Structure formats: C-alpha cells, structure tokens
C-alpha cells in the first residue's frame with residue numbers, strides 16, 4: 121500500500137487515531153477558504169485550524185483509511201444547515217477532525233491536516249485551493265485552482281474503493297444513518313460564527 125501512516129488527535133488527546141496510506145497520489149491535499157469552513161471553526165472555538173486568511177487545510181481520502189484508536193465515543197457531528205456538509209469533531213475539546221458527505225455510499229472524507237502529525241512530504245503540495253472569494257484580506261496572488269483535479273481525485277478514489285471492496289465507512293451505521301445525530305446550527309449560531 122502506498123503512502124505512510126500518520127497519527128491524528130484532538131487538541132486534548134482524548135480522541136486519537138491513525139490515518140493510513142497518506143501520500144500525494146492516494147489523497148488530495150486541498151485548502152478551502154469558504155465562509156462555511158471558517159464558520160465551523162469559529163463555532164467550535166477552533167480558529168487555530170485556519171490560516172491567516174481563513175483557509176482550512178484538508179486531506180481528502182476514503183473513510184476506510186481512518187482508524188480510530190482511542191476516544192471514539194467523543195466523535196460528534198455538526199452541520200451549518202440541514203443539508204450542509206457533515207462536520208465531525210471531538211466533543212471533548214471541540215476539535216474539528218473530518219468532513220463527510222451526507223451519503224454513506226460515497227467514499228469521501230476530508231481530514232483536517234492540522235489534527236494530523238506534521239509531514240509535509242506525505243501530504244504533498246496543495247493540488248487545489250478553492251473558494252478564495254471567502255478569504256479574509258486575501259493577498260493579490262491568492263486565486264482558485266485545481267477544483268477539477270480535486271473532483272477527479274474524489275471520483276477516482278470512490279471508484280477504486282468500490283472496485284477493491286474498501287467501502288467501509290465508520291461514520292455511518294448498517295442502516296446508513298450517521299453514527300451520531302448531527303447537530304444543526306440555528307440561523308443565529310451560524311450568523312454569529314460567520315466571518316465578515
């Protein structure tokens with residue numbers, strides 16, 4: 121299996137695990153500047169996952185590559201709206217950890233790079249920077265790129281996971297419901313957390 125194994129952890133160290141097969145070819149290293157990612161971080165009191173312009177660094181891979189080793193019972197989920205991305209975090213210390221889609225059938229997870237052991241070589245350079253319109257005080261050279269490449273990466277990994285029977289997805293139960301009921305922010309909470 122290509123790539124390396126990297127440890128990840130919530131801020132307080134209660135929830136821990138291993139991200140398997142990390143490499144620039146097995147996953148996609150991306151950065152998102154959208155207001156929702158920033159709002160999610162602010163709502164959790166975890167602004168340190170954002171860079172100075174509000175960007176969130178994510179490594180996109182398949183759920184089968186994630187192994188929770190400790191504190192799995194602390195895994196919680198929030199959504200900024202009833203149909204928003206599922207944003208998984210550790211409830212012990214409100215650390216953002218993973219983003220998934222709402223469907224258990226799609227092998228997709230975005231892992232917060234800031235929660236992982238540092239290893240620039242394993243993640244590789246950013247292949248996509250998206251939603252720079254949401255960036256705070258963006259430098260002139262900050263521009264979107266690589267969206268198509270990131271989408272293609274997802275399509276390829278999703279197909280590969282199906283072909284190789286690696287579709288296990290611990291975020292969902294046998295009935296394809298999320299293992300914990302996501303908390304949906306109220307409009308007021310969302311507004312309060314959204315920058316600008």
Ligand SMILES: [Zn+2]
Nearest residue numbers: 130132212213
């Ligand atoms: Zn914690």
Ligand SMILES: [Zn+2]
Nearest residue numbers: 152153154157
């Ligand atoms: Zn975003």
